[in-house]
Amino acid sequence: MDTIAAIATPPGVAAIAIVRISGEDTLKVLEKVFVRKKGKGRPPSHKVILGYIVDPETHSVIDEVLLTFMKSPRSYTGEDMAEISCHGGKLVPKLVLRAVLKAGARLAEPGEFTKRAFLNGKMDLIRARGVLEIIEAETEKAVLLARERLLGHTSEKLAELRENYLSFLKDLEARIDFEEDVPQISEDYIGKKLQELRENLENLIKTGEANRYYFEGARIAILGKPNVGKSTLFNDLLGQERAIVTEEAGTTRDIISESVIWNGIPLTLYDTAGVREAEGKVESIGIERALELSKRADLRLLLIDCSSPLTSEDMRLLETVEKPRIIVLNKIDLGEKIKPGDIEGETVVEVSALKGTGVSELRQKIMEFLERPEVTGTIAFTRREGELLREALRELKEGTERWMEGFPLDILSFHVRKSLEKLELLLGISDIPEETLSRIFSEFCIGK
Ligand SMILES: Nc1nc2c(ncn2[C@@H]2O[C@H](COP(=O)(O)OP(=O)(O)OP(=O)(O)O)[C@@H](O)[C@H]2O)c(=O)[nH]1
Ligand SMILES: [Mg+2]
Structure with missing residues (x-):
């Protein structure tokens, strides 16, 4: 396998940055770019050594660094590996990386170090993904x-x-x-x-x-026919005026999303275009996106304007919107033509998004769905x-x-x-198609 390299720390001004190398040519690369301050010869494994990174062609010094070499198989990837701790900042890590690439390594793809760790039997897929999850964890x-x-x-x-x-x-x-x-x-x-x-x-x-x-977050889609108050409710739940609200049907055209953390659960709320027979191209694309999103959501809030009788558009949505879902009867301040009892076998909440009535009950129902206080184990999939x-x-x-x-x-x-x-x-353990593997690891950042 090729020898790969990448900057493993985030860009920006910092005291230290780390450039990582992995692959069978790691030592060859180091021979060309690393000069020890004291002593000679190959760097010993698992020891930190002071030295310089030099340009492999001009031999001019780029930075003073600490090098850690890790001999295979006792490394993260299972291959020969090196970590160069150089000075952080806008340019130095890039210059160090460039020297390493000039010396024969190639730039790593996102997640490639961890993918190699998996392919070399250092960790199974769940542990490999755990690496990503711990980096991304927000709570x-x-x-x-x-x-x-x-x-x-x-x-x-x-x-x-x-x-x-x-x-x-x-x-x-x-x-x-x-x-x-x-x-x-x-x-x-x-x-x-x-x-x-x-x-x-x-x-x-x-x-x-x-x-x-708790660790992957939940996606909550707000759906309904036009003008039922989806954007108003979206803003209520977020506590900010994020989406445009007007009395015109067909105001929201695209999906609008915003993230919040409720009781330690990262949520993404989605406001969508009202679903009906579209009147134009933009609207019809918006509707398609809304229905597509509904499939991927973890929970759906299906809004119905209860101040007027059910329409065929509501009926169609009641038939097609996937479960789990909560039926939200909105605009109760205008009087109720539809009552919770009219909708059987569903979780129904009555609200007035405009006045804010019932919104905290809705929030509670959402949390009841997401939180399982009776589950005490620490396993997550x-x-x-x-x-x-x-x-x-x-x-x-x-x-x-x-x-x-x-x-x-x-x-x-x-x-x-x-x-x-x-x-x-x-x-x-069994053969996973390359495509699936690539998808799993492509979510990682470069250098992981
Ligand atoms: N009386 C009353 N009016 C409401 C309520 N919720 C929303 N409205 C009004 O209904 C109209 C439509 O609200 P939106 O939030 O834009 O509705 P929407 O479902 O996002 O509409 P589209 O984006 O067009 O699909 C606005 O004039 C709101 O002020 C409510 O609970 N009561
Ligand atoms: Mg809207």
Whole structure:
């Protein structure tokens, strides 16, 4: 693999900046750019050495630095690595990096150091993502959850579950392959094992998803037909006049978003264009975006103007907007033609966005959805990981059902194996398509 380099510290004026190098040519690069102040020879591993970075062509001194060389495999990436602590500031780190690149390294892509750590078996995918999460954490709880992932505690729980799967599969497959020589497995045993695996998965999903919002944040989309007061409510919830409000239908054309932290949960609120048969190109694009966003949101606030009867536009939205959602009956100050009782099987809140009535109740309902005080574990999963766990659970349930219907053991074993595969994808044990990997690591900053 190429030898890569990047500045690992943020740009701007600072006392120190760090330039990182990783790859098999690290020592060759250092030979060209690093001169020890005292002594000669290769830098010893895991020691801090004082010296100079020089231009590999002109040999002129660029900066006085501290160098730490880390011999493979005892490094972050598992490869030979070096960290050059040079002076911070606008230019010096760039000059040091330029010298390193001239000496044969290439500029790292975002997240490439961590990607290499993963590819070299230094950490599984969950721990690798934990690196990103701890950098991005904005609240103490987010740091705590990211740290659990980074330190490998989450991975250990999953690895334990994987062992349970493997031992069960071994028993099943021994019986399938050597029917005559291996005693029959009791239905009791199979049933118990399946239940154990299912409960384990369900617990992981429950805790992991409940905690997700604390470190990944939650997306809340405000939706509804035009003029129902979406922008007014958006401003109320934010506590600032962020979106334009007018009495004209079709005021908001694009998605407007703003971030807030409520009770330690980072939220992004989205105001959207009112959904109706669009009157122009701009509006129709805005509506498309609103519906697209709705799919990706964690929670939707579907607004209905309750001062007049339900329209066909409201009906369509009630049918199509995804759940989980809260139905918000707005404009109660104008009298209610629609009552909460008219909408069955939904969480309904009555507000007057204009007057601010009911907004704190709405906020409370939102928090009830996001906070799970009954969940005490410190496991957290990303949305993708949560989906993989759900797929694992689905496979397991399907296998269980078919086994109970009387299908042979090899069908059960097939489903259990499939379920296990999802778990392995989560840990990054099985082959992950390059595209997925790139997507995961591209969210990182350069130098991580
Ligand atoms: N009486 C009353 N009027 C309200 C209330 N909420 C919003 N309005 C008014 O309704 C009109 C539309 O409000 P907006 O917040 O712009 O509505 P919107 O849903 O964002 O509209 P579009 O962006 O056009 O889709 C404005 O004149 C608001 O002042 C309310 O609770 N009561
Ligand atoms: Mg609006």
